[in-house]
Amino acid sequence: MYQPKDSSQSPRFCGVRTFMRLEQIKTTDDVDFVIVGVPFDTAASNRTGQRYGPQHIRNFSVLLRPYNPDMDIDIFAYCSGVDYGDIDVIPGNALRTYDRIVEELRPLLKKDIVPILMGGDHSITLGHLRAFYERFGPIALVHFDSHSDTWDHYYGEKYMHGTPFRRAVEEGLLDVDHSIQVGMRGPLYSADDIEDARRLGFEVIPMKEVRQMDFSEVMRRIHQRVGDKPVFVSYDIDFVDPAFAPGTGTPEVGGPTSYEALEYVRGLDGLNIVGFDLVEVLPAYDSGEVTALLASAIMYEMITLVALKKKRSQANNLSTTTTS
Numbered sequence: 434m435y436q437p438k439d440s441s442q443s444p445r446f447c448g449v450r451t452f453m454r455l456e457q458i459k460t461t462d463d464v465d466f467v468i469v470g471v472p473f474d475t476a477a478s479n480r481t482g483q484r485y486g487p488q489h490i491r492n493f494s495v496l497l498r499p500y501n502p503d504m505d506i507d508i509f510a511y512c513s514g515v516d517y518g519d520i521d522v523i524p525g526n527a528l529r530t531y532d533r534i535v536e537e538l539r540p541l542l543k544k545d546i547v548p549i550l551m552g553g554d555h556s557i558t559l560g561h562l563r564a565f566y567e568r569f570g571p572i573a574l575v576h577f578d579s580h581s582d583t584w585d586h587y588y589g590e591k592y593m594h595g596t597p598f599r600r601a602v603e604e605g606l607l608d609v610d611h612s613i614q615v616g617m618r619g620p621l622y623s624a625d626d627i628e629d630a631r632r633l634g635f636e637v638i639p640m641k642e643v644r645q646m647d648f649s650e651v652m653r654r655i656h657q658r659v660g661d662k663p664v665f666v667s668y669d670i671d672f673v674d675p676a677f678a679p680g681t682g683t684p685e686v687g688g689p690t691s692y693e694a695l696e697y698v699r700g701l702d703g704l705n706i707v708g709f710d711l712v713e714v715l716p717a718y719d720s721g722e723v724t725a726l727l728a729s730a731i732m733y734e735m736i737t738l739v740a741l742k743k744k745r746s747q748a749n750n751l752s753t754t755t756t757s
Contacts, residue, residue: 435464436509437499445495450488451516452551453497453733458515461540465512466547466739468732470519471534471710476527476556476593480682486714486728487519487551489680493722494729501737504699508740511747517541517548527556527592534560535567542568542707547739549732552712554594554682555582558667561710562597562606565665569707573611573662574598574635575655577697578669579618579685581630581637594682594713602633609634613658615651615697616640616672619685640687648693652700659704666701666709666735670728678727680719691727698734702741709735 437454451457452468470487477483500507520537523529534557541548542564550561555578565572576582580595583602587593591600598614601607614630618640621627630637636658643651671681674688689697714728 434509434513435515436513437497440495440498450491450495452491452494452729454495455514455516457518459517460515461544461546463513464515464546465743466514466549466736467517467541468514469517469537469548469550471522471550471553471557471560472519473522473524473527473530473552473557474554475525477554477682478587478593478595480715480718482715482717483552483554483682483713484524485716486553486712489716489719489722489725490551490714490728490732491516493725494732496726497729497733501733504702504737504741506737506740506744508737511740511743512736514736514739530557531560531563535564538564539567547706548708549735550708550710551728551732552710552714555667555669555712556592556594556597557712558710559592559597559600561708562601562665563604565708566606569663571605571608572707573608573659573664574613575659575664575666575701575704576612576614577616577667577672578614579616579640579671579688580669580683581614581617581627581635583630583633583635584626598630598635599633608662611659611662611664612636613638613655615655616643616688618687648696648700655701656704661705663705663707666706668698668709668711668731669713670711670724671713673727678724680715680717680724681713682715683713691730694727695730695734698731698738702738706738706742711735
């Protein structure tokens, strides 16, 4: 069983930085989840530096502790995980980077280990979805973002951080009938920028609609849309209002608070989640490191969902054994 170092016994400033002070080891034995960095940012259209996002998040994650009081669970009493390190991306070459991502994720998914991936710009998610398609076929998507990322191209380029979900639909990687995008907002080039996502098959809840309904209704629509399908969760940090997450490449005002950002992850409990990513953390613009603090907390809630799912599975197995 792999778990973090005890910071009451070993000071947080000691040792090599890993996520949550987990062991840094490439293993598929005795683990339920792995933390994986994907430090690629050369498909970003404006600010760059997201390649340094994984190490920035790791640096602040040392503050995390194993008991989650909001979800009432000691995470590592039910699941085991490691910091798997970073994928060796190819700077400037998105397509070869996607191949590297698929190669690295293949052995993890074969053993039903849940990858929690840190970007990097949002273009990397296409590589993630290609890997999950190999294992599950077309997969459902829950996408939190201020942008739909369904543009056809940037500057004539098809593989950019604003295009991954159009490419994913074109490649047949997604079960769009069970996929949903939440949080879209900000100025656009035309109404088609939102309508294109709907025409591709996604259910879309723009932030204006999110604010007009209560939180429970948003989560009801997500759960209803996804159902029991295997689902991948993609979380762009610019989903959150830049007052709470300034360290990102394309900030948009009018988003959720940091508390709400965590609640949207907690509310996914009960879905059949098989993988996550969190992208677009950009350290150079992270005033006071508040974005890294929030990003690490969001990933902590993702790990918590893995533990809750494992806890239920263990309880069901015990109940079945007792009954028989």
